[in-house]
Amino acid sequence: MSKAEETVIEVEDLVVKYGERTVLDGISFKVRRGEIFVILGGSGSGKTTLIRNLVGLMQPYSGRIQVKGEDFTAMSDDEQIDLRKKIGMCFQGAALFNSMTVGDNVALPLREHTKLEEPTIEIMTKIKLELVGLSGFEDYLPSELSGGMKKRAGIARAMAMDPELIFYDEPSAGLDPIVAAGIDVLIREMQQTFDLTSVVVTHEMESVKLIADTVCVLEEGRVVGIGSLDDLERSEHPYIQQFFARRPDTEPSGDSAYARSLTGLD
């Protein structure tokens, strides 16, 4: 098997339920090593649930998830911790620890998981922050940073343990287009510099065009299309077409139809 074809994540027939409600229904896909795999879907399509399952924060109802050939569900606690050291994750709201400085946030995994000396950790923290364009911000508290800077700090923290695999949950959510584009460029740079397999959950078409190697489109818990951006643009599937064209669900024609759709009266 050539290096490019090596599978890092394999999801087979994943089903996730919240109580009686099925959120993800029979999801299957593979993520190849070194690619940027984008999970695209509207609000409520289950994409955040999917990423939470991939990193083992939630247990699936049925199906199998293999990360680097290992199954999260069939692991002891120690094995889970070992696997998690090789995984980075950036959360939607960055999820920095608000009581710690940015530097301590980035240094935390190093302090907890390695036996490195403090000066080494400090240097590594500096390097990681420089990587994301935040050098000199070690002593700031997260509350003193802007939204985009928080996201960058979150990426620095996710990169702290030099992971082989990184997950981004809505990296450009809540950011203006310029800052969001900056994050997209950063995601691409990280992937190219470190041969980092990246899984990005998003609903922003602009990001997808910029970073995606493979796109997986989710609609109401089902995969409706998977492939390169070109493949999907040629897809006949109504939801994919609608999503790519940014069309609303119903297009009421005329004032009376609009009023009817609002009031539900004839």
Next chain:
Amino acid sequence: MIRVAGTIGRWTLDLLAAGARVSVLIVDTVTWLVVAPLKGKGLRVRSTVEHFVEFGVRSMPIVGMICFLIGVIIALQSSYTLDKWGANRYIATLVAASAIRELAPLMTAILVAGRSGSAITAEIGTMKVGEEIDALEVMGLNPIKFLVVPKFLAMVLAVPCITVIAMFIMIFGGWVAGVLIVGVDSAIYIEESIKAMAEKDLVTGLTKSFFFGIVICWVGIYRGFQVEGGAEGVGRRTTSSVVTSIFLIIIVDLVFTVLFYYL
């Protein structure tokens, strides 16, 4: 009729589910507190000390103040009755016994529940809302080890410590009122106080306060992990954390008082 049975059934199920979640929390805490350090997985000593300072040292001014005033109040209130029989010297006995057996542990626990129990819930709740708990887990850092154990250890150590100090401050408050206001002779007051301080009472009071610490901490943590939604959820759980704590403190107090009554 069916509706009543249904409601009772639902309550029972809710109660059992809550019981199950609390026991998981207790088992996890004890595992990370006792078993993990033995396996060389470490205990977060620095964080524990910081929390001890926060829960214990920093709550000393308010606890001391309140306990002093309560000492004054009990002395004056008891003088109201004792004066009729010319038994004002027993103000000392009354203040010392009630401070050590009951009031100092109880007041301290209630104040710490209001001050630190709520803070624990708010902190953990905010971290949960902000995905910080998830972030810990994804980094392979166990939230129980990282957040819960240091707080737990600090709390069960801090509450008995400040309770002891609170006991003496309350007795001092009684002395101030008894000697300076009622006019009991200072030497007699001190003599009676020392006579009233039985070793058994001290053990009773401290045992209680140890369990009060456990209650405050577990309720705070449990409510914190229950937080869902946003800021509103944090507020609601913080309120219920204090209410539940105080309720359970009284229950634990009752259980131990009954227990020690027969011992």
